[in-house]
Amino acid sequence: MNPAEIDRWKPESLSAVGAACAKQGAACDATIDSLKDQRVFGTWSGVAADSARTASQTLAGEYEKHQNELQQVRAAAGNGAERASQIKADLAAARDFITSHQFVLDDASGRVSLNPIQQWMVDEITVRSPERALEESQMLAALRDAQAKIDDVSAKADAADREVAVAVERAMSGDTAPLTSSNSVPAPQPGQLPGSPLQNSIPLMHEPGSSTTSRLVRVDVPAGFTDKSLTSDLAKKYAKPVTFDPHAPGVIGKVVDTRQHGKNYNLGAGKPDIVIPFKPDTGDMNPRIPRAPGSAGSLNVSINSLEKVRADSATPTAMRAVNVDGHNYLQIDYQYNYSAAAPNNVIDVNGIKLSTTNHDTWAPLTAEQAQAIAGRGVPLPTPGQ
Numbered sequence: 001m002n003p004a005e006i007d008r009w010k011p012e013s014l015s016a017v018g019a020a021c022a023k024q025g026a027a028c029d030a031t032i033d034s035l036k037d038q039r040v041f042g043t044w045s046g047v048a049a050d051s052a053r054t055a056s057q058t059l060a061g062e063y064e065k066h067q068n069e070l071q072q073v074r075a076a077a078g079n080g081a082e083r084a085s086q087i088k089a090d091l092a093a094a095r096d097f098i099t100s101h102q103f104v105l106d107d108a109s110g111r112v113s114l115n116p117i118q119q120w121m122v123d124e125i126t127v128r129s130p131e132r133a134l135e136e137s138q139m140l141a142a143l144r145d146a147q148a149k150i151d152d153v154s155a156k157a158d159a160a161d162r163e164v165a166v167a168v169e170r171a172m173s174g175d176t177a178p179l180t181s182s183n184s185v186p187a188p189q190p191g192q193l194p195g196s197p198l199q200n201s202i203p204l205m206h207e208p209g210s211s212t213t214s215r216l217v218r219v220d221v222p223a224g225f226t227d228k229s230l231t232s233d234l235a236k237k238y239a240k241p242v243t244f245d246p247h248a249p250g251v252i253g254k255v256v257d258t259r260q261h262g263k264n265y266n267l268g269a270g271k272p273d274i275v276i277p278f279k280p281d282t283g284d285m286n287p288r289i290p291r292a293p294g295s296a297g298s299l300n301v302s303i304n305s306l307e308k309v310r311a312d313s314a315t316p317t318a319m320r321a322v323n324v325d326g327h328n329y330l331q332i333d334y335q336y337n338y339s340a341a342a343p344n345n346v347i348d349v350n351g352i353k354l355s356t357t358n359h360d361t362w363a364p365l366t367a368e369q370a371q372a373i374a375g376r377g378v379p380l381p382t383p384g385q
Contacts, residue, residue: 014081076167094149155233239316253381
């Protein structure tokens with residue numbers, strides 16, 4: 001949430017919502033007391049009287065449910081008003097700090113920058129005295145502090161806005177379970193696979209060979225929440241790029257022979273490209289040449305072009321709210337980034353590998369190139385599986 005949006009906040013409006021809920025709740029109290037007062041039935045008895053008593057108790061229960069919703073909305077609005085007031089005060093303090101250093105704040109983006117004269121001095125003055133160098137260093141440090149203050153205010157505003165919305169939604173749905181906030185769920189560790197479960201999170205299963213995956217984090221977010229630009233406070237905590245250990249399970253895909261239409265490579269298997277039969281009257285002309293299993297005597301030569309793909313990393317692309325088995329989750333979507341080994345040409349003579357390269361040379365692939373290779377029968381790897 002940027003400073004311009006925070007400026008439009010009105011804590012008094014949230015306080016008014018809380019006051020209205022309190023007033024309505026008091027009215028519910030009076031209605032509930034009346035409905036539960038059995039004295040109104042006097043000496044009335046019989047089937048009709050029993051039905052009336054049951055109906056009044058049922059209606060009283062509905063009013064109690066509504067009263068509970070009002071109490072939760074009132075609490076959410078009151079908490080939201082307090083947080084909004086504090087956040088606006090923090091923003092005012094950050095603006096005072098920015099003004100005192102003559103920096104410039106862009107309210108629409110939240111970016112803090114040097115003023116034109118300060119920027120000119122940094123860009124154009126190449127010879128600096130020790131005093132001037134120290135002054136510039138202090139100015140740039142203050143600029144970083146100013147940006148950090150604005151970023152902190154924006155993150156708090158994002159969290160407050162989101163959690164008030166969730167609290168109201170839960171109140172209206174009758175959900176009284178404790179709120180799971182982003183403060184209680186750890187961020188992923190560097191190199192942790194997107195499909196790997198975090199504390200209070202679950203992996204999302206996906207099709208083997210898919211170029212995308214997701215991570216589900218147990219954080220309550222409002223229904224319909226999306227962050228396609230990954231600029232929210234949640235994105236900064238959870239939507240981090242992941243770099244894979246090249247030796248981790250599933251990071252490197254299966255080796256296939258693209259000349260055999262993507263079949264898994266097995267030495268000595270498949271139909272040979274060249275068959276040279278031995279002459280019947282000569283027997284084994286050269287005992288050092290191995291016979292193919294079950295062969296009456298021939299020289300079988302296969303030329304294989306072996307290819308494989310490696311998943312190097314995963315880049316977050318978007319975030320959104322999802323509901324799984326009645327629980328709210330934050331879903332972070334990722335796109336895998338691949339590289340391919342240069343084709344490895346292997347000459348197979350009667351099941352013996354005679355020629356191959358000794359090491360792999362990897363080159364990064366674009367998304368289009370990865371799909372093209374997959375179309376040739378080279379499977380895309382599924383990290384972690």
